[in-house]
Every structure is written in structure tokens, then in C-alpha cells.
Amino acid sequence: MSVELVDSHYGKSRIRLLKVARFPDHHMIHDWTVDLSMRGDFDAAFVTGDNRHILPTDTMKNTVYALAHGHADEGMETFGRRLVHHFLDQHRQISQVQVAITGPVWEPIVTEGAAHPHAFCRGSGATRVAEVSGTPDSVTITSGIEGLAVTKTAGSSFEGFAKDRFSTLTDEMDRVLATEIHARWTFHEARVDYDACWEAARDALLERFANHKSASLQQTLHSLASAVLEACAPVADIRISMPNRHCVFVDLASFGIDNDNEIFMPTEAPYGLIEARLTRT
């Protein structure tokens, strides 16, 4: 029997990094988790145990800390790109580098109406993410948001859908819509203010979710993705994924109680899952 190694990659996952930028009048923190993965001329290691081309993942971890120094206020996308170039430049056996960075959003604690200079609390549950993938020829940058939890209690219906012999769901004219927005977008420009773009995208997602009159989560998702493309000129393409966290109406009629759209049972599983990719044309 003969086998062929058709693809391989390796790297270090979940490198934890906290950067403190100490400006004269305030501090800023970046609290990141970094994943690195490399492709290259590694077949001898996999097949025969020859490690000469293998840069240990421990060294990759050290590199993250070393390259972060002196750049405490640098954002995810720029740091990711710098890591990609470093590994490609330093090790000729590496042909592709993928960097994924995620992190919670920390906000200054507000005391006496003002942002405290060096104390922070975790903001909303949403997570900022970035992915940078590069070869000696090109680099691709992706930004995104994960876990932006939103719920609306009006302006959502689901009617007129297909039925078959296993259908039991009835038309819902005024339902609770609960979901978490996960979105990742790429750019058609090289020079982008990634922070401004991320904030504009998040604000567009929230505002559109609030104001969109939803005929389905499919339609809402399409509208949200469109809102990001409208709000962020540098964005070329967006992938978006949203679970339908069903809030089940609780029928209390058998207890002589008329539940007038007031009492619901949120459920974790199962959930609908809607995903799409939209591009600017």
C-alpha cells in the first residue's frame, strides 16, 4: 500500500497576548488570542521525522511576543500582516502563513462621568476578529465580529412558507427574534482604517437589526450584510452567519391563562442556522 501526503500545515494556537499602550494621559489595552499556522516544505518531517525544516511552534509563540513589543497600540490586522511577512522573510521553507486574532472589547470604566485613564471593564460579549493569510506573492486581510447577541420583540414575522407532511409550525405574525451575529469581511483596498471600519460595521449591524422589518431571519441576514457593505466603502465581500435562537411561545391556555405574547421559553438547541456571502458588484 502507498499513501500520499496531499496537504499539511502546523502552527501554534491560542497564544495569549496582552499589550498595554502607555500614553501620557491614558492607557489602552489589546487582549488577544493569536493562532498561527504555516504551510511549506515540511514533507520530510511528516514522512521521515527529519525536523530540519521545522520551526518549533514554541518559537512561533516567542515571535508573537517579541514582535508585539514596541507596537502596543497596533491593531489586529496590521500586526497580523507583520507576522506574516516576518515568517515568510525569515524562513524560506515557509510558503504560506495564516494568522487569526480574536479578542474581547475592553472599555474604560466611567467614573464621575469620564473615562478612567487606566481601568477597564469588558464591554459587550461581542468579539473582534481578524485573519491575515499570506504567501510571498499576496496577502489577504479579513476583519470580523463574533457573538454580537441581539433580540427584538416586535417587527418580526414568519409566514407563507413551504409545507409538507411533517410540517407543524404555524404562521407567526409577531414573534420574538433572538440571534447572534457573526460576520467576516474582506477589502478591495489596500489602505484601510480597520478600526473605523469595524466600528462602522458593528453600528450598521445593530441599527439595521433594530429597524429592519423582518419577514424571516434569512431576509434579516441579507439586509444586515447589505448594511455593512453600504456603511463601509472599503469592504468588498462579507460572509455572515446567524443562529435562530428560538424563543418558544408558552401556551398557558390549559391553566386558564391567556399568554398575550408575554411569556417565552428561550432554547439553546436545536437552532436554525442561516449563512450567506454577499459581494459588492
Added chain:
Amino acid sequence: MSVELVDSHYGKSRIRLLKVARFPDHHMIHDWTVDLSMRGDFDAAFVTGDNRHILPTDTMKNTVYALAHGHADEGMETFGRRLVHHFLDQHRQISQVQVAITGPVWEPIVTEGAAHPHAFCRGSGATRVAEVSGTPDSVTITSGIEGLAVTKTAGSSFEGFAKDRFSTLTDEMDRVLATEIHARWTFHEARVDYDACWEAARDALLERFANHKSASLQQTLHSLASAVLEACAPVADIRISMPNRHCVFVDLASFGIDNDNEIFMPTEAPYGLIEARLTRT
């Protein structure tokens, strides 16, 4: 051989409840997880399988939804007390009822500078909790907060501590302090505005954390608990627990880099854990 059943209780855990209060100009949501547990005259069920005194946990769940109806804007503590009285009144074999309620904080989405009337996003990661425990003779109410994540990048040191042959830690004069505040408090008054008290406690915790000059997490914790007692007159007693989420200084000297308090490695485990209880005297 002979065995004795010295204690028993049973109930339903993780009942999910979403209440929508539909006011004329805006909606309000409560998104709760309810745990119920009962003690009482249940020995025959445990020992011989005689279920006549056993109120099924399925009925307990139904009761949560039925009693929630018509009280969509009621808070955790008041709903918990009503549940306690219901079970004690309806079932004479029940001698003690414990209710624990937890829920994330949802905030209105802000669009065009104003709170949207019926769209919400999840606020900070902190969770509000309440516990109500009652017998036919008395009821105890506890309020609390879980998972209030905070970090400060100045004003924290740890020096002058005890040493022994296994000590390796050196004095830290300017460290990063990262923790999550978990606190639960009880009251010495019967009529309390629980919502106002919770917000005052959370604000006191955040402000004190930001402004306290910390000689240790022990001292910070004591100061935070004191701040709640100072800020909330109805509070009699507070238990507080805080993990020390160590942010390890990364030594880059072997790479010729002077890490001037800029680059850290946050760690999940192990962590210090400090806990205390303070009372008003």
C-alpha cells in the same frame, strides 16, 4: 447494615424564561434562568418509591411560566419570593423552597442617539443573580453580580509578602491586575428597591476598582466589598470572590528586547482565588 437519609432535596434546574413587558412606548425584557429546589416530607419517595408527596419537577417548571404571566416587569427578587410563597402555600409537604435566578443584562440598541423601543443587545458580560430561600416562617433574599470582568494597568503592586524555600515570586511594584468580580449581598430591610441597589452596587464596584491603589488583590477585594456596603444602605452583608487572572510579564531580554511593562501573557490557569465576607457593624 442500616443507612439513614439525613438530608434530601430536589427540584428543577435551568428553567429558561423570557418575559416581554410591552409598555406603550417601549418594551422591556427579562431573560432568566431559574433553578428551584425543595425540601420537605419526601422520605417515602426516596426510601420506598412512594411518589404521593412528590410534586414532579415538570410541574415546577410549568409553575414558573404560569406565575410569570401578568408580571412581565417584575424583578428577580420579587418573582423569587412569589414562587417561594406559592409552593409553600399549595403543598403542605414542602417545608423549604430555594429559588435561584440568573440572567444577562440586555440593553436597548442605541440608534440615532436614542434607545430603540424594542431592539436589544447584550450588555457587558456581567450577570445579575438573585436567590430567595424560604420556609413557612421566614424568607431570605440575596442579590448579586457574577463575572464583572475588570483590568487595570496602573495602581497595583504586590510587595513585602511572606517567603519560604519554595518562593520564586519577586516583588511587583507596577503590575497589571485583571479579575472578575463575583459578589452576593443580603439585606437588613424588608422593603428594598432591588434594581436601584444592584445598579448602585455595580457602579460602586467599578469605581472603587478603578480608583483603589492596590497593595494586593486581598486588599482590593476588601475595599470593593466595603464600597458596596457604603453605597447601598439596605445591604447588611456581602460575600465577594475574585480570581487573580495573572497577566505574566514576558521577559524578552534574551532577544535583546527591553519589555518596558508593555507585553504580558494572560493566563487562564492556575489563578489565585480570594474570597471574603463582610458585614455592616
Added chain:
Amino acid sequence: MSVELVDSHYGKSRIRLLKVARFPDHHMIHDWTVDLSMRGDFDAAFVTGDNRHILPTDTMKNTVYALAHGHADEGMETFGRRLVHHFLDQHRQISQVQVAITGPVWEPIVTEGAAHPHAFCRGSGATRVAEVSGTPDSVTITSGIEGLAVTKTAGSSFEGFAKDRFSTLTDEMDRVLATEIHARWTFHEARVDYDACWEAARDALLERFANHKSASLQQTLHSLASAVLEACAPVADIRISMPNRHCVFVDLASFGIDNDNEIFMPTEAPYGLIEARLTRT
């Protein structure tokens, strides 16, 4: 306003420890997570920031590794007792030490019908636990098991229970019973073979669960706890906790299908939760 510090303790949580015992013909591993907590004369640290009595949690962590060395084949309970004595002996300001140890069960990989000498796979999901708590006057040892997941598809009913206006559950004569066993026991003897006792307890729990004709999870739980007391003579007292992981019968009648006790929907939440403590008399 005046506050009183009525209780405090601190320590290190989630210290990860792997011990490799290298016997001539085979190896043995212990893969533990250790939590330490201390009470003592620490008020000055909490109240005024005076750290002179504070043994850093970092030193506690170092101590775990240092004291583990040379005792790679020692069990949880004995190691916990040794840690307790060490801290009480070395630091007079410490008045109480609590040690909690948990760990998965690793089993030798079986190759060609025999246990491999130095390769291991994780056994069932169950976790072994031990707690040792001590003062200069006395030490208490607790052993236990967490997360022993079991299911039976016959021999379980639930009938004849109490009803009220919110009851909807009907008698179940032949239901699926799914649960996870969590149990902790203490001893009335000082010299115990803790390993043998743990295995006897686990085997007793499994065998009794399989063979017990269940009228309720309450009755099953009582019978399981009794089985441990019967099987393990050194055990004095047992606390046991079991969630009822409801497997809901799926009614397919509206599709013209008669579900003859074949198709169920397991649920994560809500779940019944039954707990008791039994002692030998």
C-alpha cells in the same frame, strides 16, 4: 459606617499536575488539577494591605510541584493530606488548609490483548475527586466521583405523584432514564485503601443503577448511595447528586406514525436535580 471582615480565605486554583511513575515494566500517570485554599491570620492584608503574613499563591503552586516529586505513584487523598500538613507546619499564621484534587481516569491502551506499558487513553468521562481539609487539630478526607454518565432503557417508571392545577405530566410506566452520578463520601476509619474503595464505589454505583427497578430518580439515587455504603465498609457518609437528563418521548401520531417507545429527544435544560446525604447508622 463600619464594616467587619467575618471570614476570608485565599489560595491557588486549577494548578495542573502530571506525575509519571516509572516502574521497571510499566509507567503510571496521575493527571490532576489541584485547588488550594487557606484560612488564617490574614486580616491585616485584607484591611490595610500589610502583606507580611501572605504566602503568595505562586509559592503555593510551586509547593505542589515540589512536594509531588518523589511521590509519583501517590494517590489524591494521601498527597492532599501531605500538602495540608506541610502548609500548617511551615506557616504558623495558617490555621486551616483545604485541598481539592480532580482528575480524569487514564487507562493503558490495549494492544494485542495486553496493556501497553507507557501509552494511555482517556477512559470514561467520569472524574475522580478528593478533598482534604485540615487544621492543626484534625484532618477530614473526602473521596468522590463526578460525571459518571449512565442511561437505562427499561426498568424505570414514574407514577402516582402529586398533582396540582399546573400539572401536565402523565404517568410514565416505561421511560428512558438518563443521568450523571456525582457522589462524595467520607470515612470513619483512618487507614483506608482509597483506590480500592473508589473502584468498589464506582462498580457498586454502576451495578445498582443497572439492576435497580426505578420508581423515581429519587428512589434510584437513594438506592445508589446505599449501594456504596454496602460495598465500601470504610465509608461513613455519602452525598449524592443526580440530574434527570430528560429524554422526551416524541409524539409522531400527527404524521401517522406510532412511536412505540423508540424515538426520544434528549434535553440539556431544564433538568430535574435530586440530591441527598446518607449516613451509616
Added chain:
Amino acid sequence: MSVELVDSHYGKSRIRLLKVARFPDHHMIHDWTVDLSMRGDFDAAFVTGDNRHILPTDTMKNTVYALAHGHADEGMETFGRRLVHHFLDQHRQISQVQVAITGPVWEPIVTEGAAHPHAFCRGSGATRVAEVSGTPDSVTITSGIEGLAVTKTAGSSFEGFAKDRFSTLTDEMDRVLATEIHARWTFHEARVDYDACWEAARDALLERFANHKSASLQQTLHSLASAVLEACAPVADIRISMPNRHCVFVDLASFGIDNDNEIFMPTEAPYGLIEARLTRT
């Protein structure tokens, strides 16, 4: 501005299904979590809110239960294929169906040396998985295993690797190797005994891990994937992923203790991650 919907799919995730096969002398259980996702002619729903082509995910969930009935002993792969054909046959607007099924392994409880007929305990932490993806033209079946945790305390080294200015790792001649095996394989035959193949693959992974002399986790991973191809003739292609769960040697020299490869600190993060795909040639 104009946007284009370039891809979309939707379905139901985390449908929980327990099937009980009641044979005369014993029972068998399948405890699965099913994810469904569909592509098709759904653009009108996404873009304009026209739901006429949308089969609700609630109906998809009902279909899983309805189609499972009467097939309690059917395996993941066969059930997945039946679901794919059902949706493609019943709804012409659906052009692709993806089914993913995962489930823990339940084993009969052994009492008095024999398998109990209707009581089960959860086996090792490993999870069995299958994916079936189909269009009107073709169906692809994938089997796999997730989370097979293994550790070896001899026969593993890592030496002779590449170095750069950020390298600090030294050669390791006798290290502890801890990992979890995740693997998925496809078939070059249509008629396969999927259960026999899964068990042969798992056994091959365990045996090879135990006996392989490892020069790196990369080499071990390649050898494990090869072992599956050798052991399972119907397998055409295998993807395999393994984290390096580093067990860090604890240096106790500063305490005057010589750690002779006995005491280690297992770490959760960061971890090396190695992935590859091998095909039969």
C-alpha cells in the same frame, strides 16, 4: 450601491435524537446530535422576504424524528444518506443537502462479568461523527472520530529542528506526548460496513500511537493517518488534526530537587496544532 448574494444555505443545527432499538435479548442506543443544512432556490427569501420556497427548519427537525422511526438500529452514515435523499426528493427547490451527525459512544454496563441488556455507561470521551452531503447527482459520505485523548510517557522526542533569533526550546530526547486525535475519512467504495470500519480505524489509531517511535507530532500524525489507510481497505482519503497538549517539564533545581522526568505541568493553551490530509495512491 448594488450587492450580489453569491452563496447562501440554511438549516437546523443540534437536533438531539435518541433511538432505542429493542431487540429480544438486549437493547441498543444511538444518542446523536444532527445538523442539517440546505442549498437551493432561496434567493427570493433572502432578498425580498418571499418565503414560498423556504422549508422551515422546524419541519427539518420533525423530519429527523419521523424518518428515524422504524430504523432504531441504523447507523449514522445510512441515516444521513436517507435524510439527504428525502429532502432532495420531496422539495425540488433544494439542490444540496448536508447532514452532520455526532454522538458519544455508549457501552453496556458490565455486571457480574456480562454486558447488561438495557443499562449503559458512557465510554471513552471520543465522539463518533459522520457527514453526508448530496445533490441529485451524487452523495459523499465521511466518517470520523473526534477527541480521542491519548498520552505516552516514553518513545517521544523532538530534536534537530530549525532555529532563529527567537528560539528558546532545547532538544527534547524523552518527552511526554499528549494529544487528542481528530480524524475524518472518505471511501472509494459504495458498500461499506461503516461500523466495522470505524472500530478498525479507532483501534489502528490507538495501537499505532502506542507503538510508534515519535520524532515529532508531525511524524506521529502522518503515521496514524497511514495506519487507518492500512487497516481500512474501503478508506480512500483521511484528514487528521492533533493538538500538541504540551506537558511542560517543571524545573525544581532551585529548590534542590532533581526532577528526573517525573513532574510535569500540562497546559491548555497555547498548543501546537498539526493537520494533514493523506490519500491512498
